[in-house]
Amino acid sequence: MDMSTQEGAGIAKSNKTDIFLISGNTKHLRDVSEALKSFYIVHAFQDVNEISEALHAFHPTAIIVDEELASGGGGLRFIQSLRTVKVLSLIPVVFTARKGALEQIKASKTMPLVRTLVKPYLFSALLKAISDQVNAHVESQWETLQPVQKAALENTLSSFNSVADLIAEGKPLPYNDIQDSCTPLVTAIQSGSYKELLAGVKGHDNYSYVHSLRVATFLTLFGDFLGIKGDDMKILATGGVLHDVGKMMIPHQVLNKPGKLNDDELVVMRSHVTETISFLENTHGIPRGVAIIAGQHHEKIDGTGYPYGLKGKELNELARMACIIDIFSALTDRRCYKDPMTPVEAMKIMEGMGDGHLDRHFLTSFKELLLDAASEGDLH
Numbered sequence: 001m002d003m004s005t006q007e008g009a010g011i012a013k014s015n016k017t018d019i020f021l022i023s024g025n026t027k028h029l030r031d032v033s034e035a036l037k038s039f040y041i042v043h044a045f046q047d048v049n050e051i052s053e054a055l056h057a058f059h060p061t062a063i064i065v066d067e068e069l070a071s072g073g074g075g076l077r078f079i080q081s082l083r084t085v086k087v088l089s090l091i092p093v094v095f096t097a098r099k100g101a102l103e104q105i106k107a108s109k110t111m112p113l114v115r116t117l118v119k120p121y122l123f124s125a126l127l128k129a130i131s132d133q134v135n136a137h138v139e140s141q142w143e144t145l146q147p148v149q150k151a152a153l154e155n156t157l158s159s160f161n162s163v164a165d166l167i168a169e170g171k172p173l174p175y176n177d178i179q180d181s182c183t184p185l186v187t188a189i190q191s192g193s194y195k196e197l198l199a200g201v202k203g204h205d206n207y208s209y210v211h212s213l214r215v216a217t218f219l220t221l222f223g224d225f226l227g228i229k230g231d232d233m234k235i236l237a238t239g240g241v242l243h244d245v246g247k248m249m250i251p252h253q254v255l256n257k258p259g260k261l262n263d264d265e266l267v268v269m270r271s272h273v274t275e276t277i278s279f280l281e282n283t284h285g286i287p288r289g290v291a292i293i294a295g296q297h298h299e300k301i302d303g304t305g306y307p308y309g310l311k312g313k314e315l316n317e318l319a320r321m322a323c324i325i326d327i328f329s330a331l332t333d334r335r336c337y338k339d340p341m342t343p344v345e346a347m348k349i350m351e352g353m354g355d356g357h358l359d360r361h362f363l364t365s366f367k368e369l370l371l372d373a374a375s376e377g378d379l380h
């Protein structure tokens with residue numbers, strides 16, 4: 001029985017990632033399905049034959065296998081059987097087991113692509129284990145990309161993760177290293193191979209990274225389209241990667257709230273810019289351009305933006321470009337609670353925004369870029 005927890009959700013038709021879950025313990029099956037349903041489409045199975053049949057038809061992003069499994073010789077045996085089928089052997093697994101199942105726990109820890117959680121575990125630990133496994137799956141597909149595209153994704157991801165660690169530890173950010181990590185991204189974009197970068201982060205579970213990478217990609221692409229060259233291109237890429245670092249200080253429930261933010265939450269959310277500014281002020285060697293992209297991407301020409309309420313000529317070209325790219329990226333980003341807009345839909349919304357919000361000249365140029373890109377194939 002496939003007890004998919006999302007009403008009417010067909011496999012792989014939603015923005016949520018499909019996860020298979022198998023356990024012989026009905027309560028465990030129900031509890032885990034319920035807990036995960038706002039994040040994933042959970043297909044729950046009690047029987048090995050049923051999950052095997054489903055695996056023939058479709059490969060989920062990850063499988064949660066419980067040790068308590070009456071059929072098929074137990075959870076660990078089921079994972080071992082998965083590993084003997086080539087096409088299934090690369091699907092990451094989270095193995096959940098009772099404390100007493102020492103042999104199974106020990107054996108599972110030696111298996112590749114298996115993350116083991118011993119019951120009782122914290123819900124956050126389960127979410128993190130799945131998220132790590134989903135990301136490992138997405139990142140493993142980067143192996144098939146051209147070296148420059150692979151390096152663009154790997155280097156920016158590792159830079160992004162180390163920035164998060166450094167901020168958490170209160171340490172300064174090594175600007176030069178971060179800028180160097182963006183070099184392959186610039187090279188990939190200058191050689192016209194950027195669509196693979198956007199496709200490469202599809203399904204990645206670290207939304208902040210995905211958004212930052214997409215902003216960096218579109219901003220650099222826009223710069224290339226406008227004829228920007230040399231170090232200025234690195235500033236666009238690095239500015240994109242760093243533009244929202246202050247979001248790391250925003251509580252999860254505000255940052256990932258599916259609905260509209262209330263007034264208090266909006267104040268908290270908007271504080272990500274001042275947080276970003278203070279991190280970057282303490283960053284040695286940061287170019288002015290990066291500080292402008294990060295500090296002014298929410299400013300609007302008519303002065304209604306934040307945090308400074310800059311107006312007209314006070315906004316330079318970088319701020320105007322960054323604002324357009326940030327809005328475009330946010331609208332076309334994939335979130336678990338919303339469909340991504342197509343570039344055409346996003347552009348329509350942006351063109352309909354009050355006059356004076358966005359720079360008309362840059363918006364027209366960006367539309368031209370999108371039209372060119374669309375004529376060469378899908379941009380998502």
Ligand SMILES: [Fe+2]
Nearest residue numbers: 243244297298
């Ligand atoms: Fe932002």
Ligand SMILES: [Fe+2]
Nearest residue numbers: 215243244326
């Ligand atoms: Fe942003």
